[in-house]
Amino acid sequence: MFNWTRFRARRFSNLFRRVARGGDGVARVGSRQIYILPTGNGLRFAAVLFVMLLGSLNYQNNLGLLFTFFLASVALVAMHHTWFNLLGLSVQARGGQPVFVGDDTSFEVVVGTEGKRARYDIGIPAGETRHQSIAIPGRDSGTIRIAQTTLRRGLAALDEVTVETRYPLHLFRAWCYVKTDATTLVYPKPAQVAPEPGSAAGDTEPRRRQGSEGMEDYLGPRGYRDGDSPRQIDWKAYARERGLVVKQFGGDEGQEVWIDWAGLTAADPEIRISVLTRQVLDAAEAQVRFGLRLPGLEEAPGRGAGHLQRCLTHLALYDHANDPLQRAA
Structure with a gap:
C-alpha cells in the first residue's frame, strides 16, 4: 500500500539533506538537522478543522469558530513540542557481537540528553514499522537495538540511522539523519562437512x-x-x-x-x-x-x-x- 506521508517526507528531506555527525563518535542533533512534516493523522486532523471552519463561518457559529481555533492552537503547540523533542539529543551507535553469515547482526544505538527535560517516543524506523520506542529521562540515555540480516562475511557497517519522534499527539513526525561508524564482524558461513586437516x-x-x-x-x-x-x-x-x-x-x-x-x-x-x-x-x-x-x-x-x-x-x-x-x- 502506497504511503503518501513517507513519500513526501523522503522527497522533502532529499532536497536539503543534512546529516548529524560527531568527530568523537557521538553525534549531536542541531536545529538545522531536524525535519518535520504532518503524519496521516495530522492531515486528517487538518481536514476536520477545515470542515469545522467552513461550517462555523457558514452558520455564523462563534462557539464553533472558537473551538476550531482552539484545536488549531493545540496542533501548533504539538508541532513545536515534536520538533523540540529531538533538539539537542546525542546519538552514538555501537556494533554487537560477531555472528556468522545468515544470522542477524545486532547494533546498539544509544540516545541521550544532557538537559533536564525528558524525551518521549524516540524511535528508529524500520521500513513501514519501527524499532522499539523509548522514553529518556532528563540527563540520561536509552538504547535502541537494531537487527540486520547478514549476507556476506567481513565487516557489517551501520552507515546511517534515522531517529524520529511523533510525540506528543502523533500529528507531526520529526526526524533527523545521523552518520555512524559502527561495525560488526561477520564470520564466514561454515560448510556442512569438511575433510580432515x-x-x-x-x-x-x-x-x-x-x-x-x-x-x-x-x-x-x-x-x-x-x-x-x-x-x-x-x-x-x-x-x-x-x-x-x-x-x-x-x-x-x-x-x-x-x-x-x-x-x-x-x-x-x-x-x-x-x-x-x-x-x-x-x-x-x-x-x-x-x-x-x-x-x-x-x-x-x-x-x-x-x-x-x-x-x-x-x-x-x-x-x-x-x-x-x-x-x-
Missing part, C-alpha cells in the same frame, strides 16, 4: 601421552565407515544435519593440526573459506591445538576461545581478490 610438519614420531585413555589427542574428523563405534560419532554434527562424522583420536603428545588453504582443491575461494571455517570450528570443539595458514598469513598453533576468535577473524577479513598470489594463479 593435515598434521604439522615434523610430527612423524610424536611422543606418547602419559595418562588415561580419555586424554588422547584429537586428530580430526572423517566420514562414517561401517563398523565404526557409535561412541566415536560426532552427534552434535549429526544434529546440525552435517551427516555422520566420526571423531578421530590418538595418543600422540604435542601433535598439532594445521588448517591450510593450500590443502584444499576447491576453485571458488569462498568455498575454501567456508570449508576452512568448518575445520577451525571442529578443531576448537575438540580442544586440539591447531594453526591456520592463508596466503600471506599464518596463525601459530594454539587453542582456546581467543585463538578461535583470531582464526575466525582472519577468515572473515581475508581478501582473496587483492592477494597477488591468487591473481597470479
Whole structure:
C-alpha cells in the first residue's frame, strides 16, 4: 500500500539533506538537522478543522469558530513540542557481537540528553514499522537495538540511522539523519562437512601421552565407515544435519593440526573459506591445538576461545581478490 506521508517526507528531506555527525563518535542533533512534516493523522486532523471552519463561518457559529481555533492552537503547540523533542539529543551507535553469515547482526544505538527535560517516543524506523520506542529521562540515555540480516562475511557497517519522534499527539513526525561508524564482524558461513586437516610438519614420531585413555589427542574428523563405534560419532554434527562424522583420536603428545588453504582443491575461494571455517570450528570443539595458514598469513598453533576468535577473524577479513598470489594463479 502506497504511503503518501513517507513519500513526501523522503522527497522533502532529499532536497536539503543534512546529516548529524560527531568527530568523537557521538553525534549531536542541531536545529538545522531536524525535519518535520504532518503524519496521516495530522492531515486528517487538518481536514476536520477545515470542515469545522467552513461550517462555523457558514452558520455564523462563534462557539464553533472558537473551538476550531482552539484545536488549531493545540496542533501548533504539538508541532513545536515534536520538533523540540529531538533538539539537542546525542546519538552514538555501537556494533554487537560477531555472528556468522545468515544470522542477524545486532547494533546498539544509544540516545541521550544532557538537559533536564525528558524525551518521549524516540524511535528508529524500520521500513513501514519501527524499532522499539523509548522514553529518556532528563540527563540520561536509552538504547535502541537494531537487527540486520547478514549476507556476506567481513565487516557489517551501520552507515546511517534515522531517529524520529511523533510525540506528543502523533500529528507531526520529526526526524533527523545521523552518520555512524559502527561495525560488526561477520564470520564466514561454515560448510556442512569438511575433510580432515593435515598434521604439522615434523610430527612423524610424536611422543606418547602419559595418562588415561580419555586424554588422547584429537586428530580430526572423517566420514562414517561401517563398523565404526557409535561412541566415536560426532552427534552434535549429526544434529546440525552435517551427516555422520566420526571423531578421530590418538595418543600422540604435542601433535598439532594445521588448517591450510593450500590443502584444499576447491576453485571458488569462498568455498575454501567456508570449508576452512568448518575445520577451525571442529578443531576448537575438540580442544586440539591447531594453526591456520592463508596466503600471506599464518596463525601459530594454539587453542582456546581467543585463538578461535583470531582464526575466525582472519577468515572473515581475508581478501582473496587483492592477494597477488591468487591473481597470479
